[in-house]
Amino acid sequence: MQGEFGGLIGFGSAGRAAYAIDPAASRGRLHPEPASPTRTPFQRDRDRIIHSTAFRRLNNKTQVFLYDEGDHYRTRLTHTIEVAQIARALARALRLDEDLAEAVALSHDLGHTPFGHAGERALDRAMAPYGGFDHNAQSLRVVTRLERRYPDFDGLNLSWETLEGLVKHNGPLMAPDGDPADLPAAIRAYSAEQDLALSTFASAEAQAAAIADDIAYDAHDIDDGLRAGLLDVRGLAEVPFLAGIMDEVARLHPGVSGPRLVNEIVRRVITRMIEDVIQQSLATIAAADPRSADEVRHLGRQTVGFSPSLAEADRAVKAYLKRHVYRHERVMSVMRAAERLVERLFERYFEDPAALPDEWQPRAEDAEPARRARRIADFLAGMTDRYALREHKRLFDAWPDLG
Template structure:
């Protein structure tokens, strides 16, 4: 039985372009399915989280990460009586706008786009699902419901304050402002509980798998994480229950307990907050003025310590920083090449290039193209256009 505060597909706020409803799928199921079948979702297979693709096939990619986030989100959503299809749709879409090379690529593209309004992966996701996916006869994008688009735009919280000014430093991301002017996503309020679940599921998934990938890559050892909150007690519990367990199984058993502790904490804390809020419907969740899906203060502090360790020992590890420098150099070379000679872009982009009457409009198209690249394709294009292999030793 859905909770009173769950989003009801029968009460969904519609699509920008009206469509006939499906006879056997809810509108949120259709959104989820369209996301899974879109081109940008498939490209996530070859976009990495922390490591560049050539590092190996074992490490998480944006695709495997998105699937893991969706699994966690669906579990939490179901336990809280929310609409699991809407939750899953937001979770699966949340990284569609990421560049090649993870946050390194986003940082590089944001710097390159600074004179033209900057680049934000979350806003780019909105641009992809509302404009850049072009498969349907009657509209650009995926024509997702307002509820799903709102969740994508605001799953991390309101984007603007009550005065309409951006909450974060700088202007509202271009792609988000552009679409919001056409279809008001009410950027001043919190999103649905379903979208809030997707946001925290992202935190749970990457905190867990970054520990796993970092250990696998040899960036740190188990002894180095034994002092961390959640992690140390999990290893102690495994050792007490399974003495002399082989190292691989020991690691898995410990990290699955870390994973379970984060999920359990979200459920306990969120149930209490939802009960205290007493919301009668989904709109009341949006109007509360604060999130209802959250970690406890103790878990928030523990996760902060884990993230600090990962930042110092994984994201800023010398080996990772070397790769960051190499791929940043590749994107810094590609962007001006395309800006100076737009004919280098594929033929199907040429009509839009011809219609781009300003340098900013052209830069936005170049950013769309680069952001859509996979790690592999970006490196191949850089090598083809410059004759340089940035990943080769000594380059």
């Protein structure tokens, strides 16, 4: 591999910290390409992700609530956009490469199935005899194999640093002496082509994208839970962190109610968490004093993250949402039905590959069951909610009842 960036007009590194990723020193792409005269490698990655088919499909994939429950609930796409905005804010404050943080954030959910984690659970069960299914590994598969846009290679041919961040944003995937056989199949297969240093932490930029995902989840699931009537504002006081924010809002804006109250609570959740991550991460960086991005990778711990007190608050918020939103019977009944739908589709395609669309028909090399199953998983994981419903109607002559 070789680096691709040099001499971008008007681009300087004066504002970038020593521990940030330098786009001029990128490790390049699996398939070398001429450098862009106007974009860094990570700006180019971001643009390729945004223009991909998989990115567009996120608009019709469930976050928590199905598309037909209302137009204002988050989808997998709007969630991704919110994560990217928070990741950029963190990267800017920490003097990281904002474009890399954004690219990792924009790509992190490309492998998600229809119907959110319900679809992932169903597909993982169906794929259990064939290596299982993991949405993070599927995201790697999407950007390295399944997107078919360029004449010279499959996938998007993203830079090494973006792929590293996509795969490892939540931490190392194996110990230095670990067994690669324990990795998800898609990651293990790609690692044979390009070493992503799976035993180290990812860059600070990727870590910023990961914590941005947590912040976005907490904030927008409170917002959507209130909109859906599964939560009420007074009940939020069950979580001390949220109770403190509500007291602050009541003191500063007495009498505020309705959507204005909800927005004020949600925006303060986001602000408080972002400010905590910035303060804590700067302290962690100052103590460790990493002089390069590679030193960040080898610190042996996260560099970008919450303080201990906010980490506890984050756990409390997630536990509250799990009890009152994710495990609410209204949500669970829909998700159980969605799981059955995905399982039925998989079983039908596996038993009758001719039921697949022409472009997804098994090829000669897919005669082996595990390869055929992976091809079906690729097809299913790429579906939107609406497409999965239409496929069920086509194959079983019935619209599934999702509650």
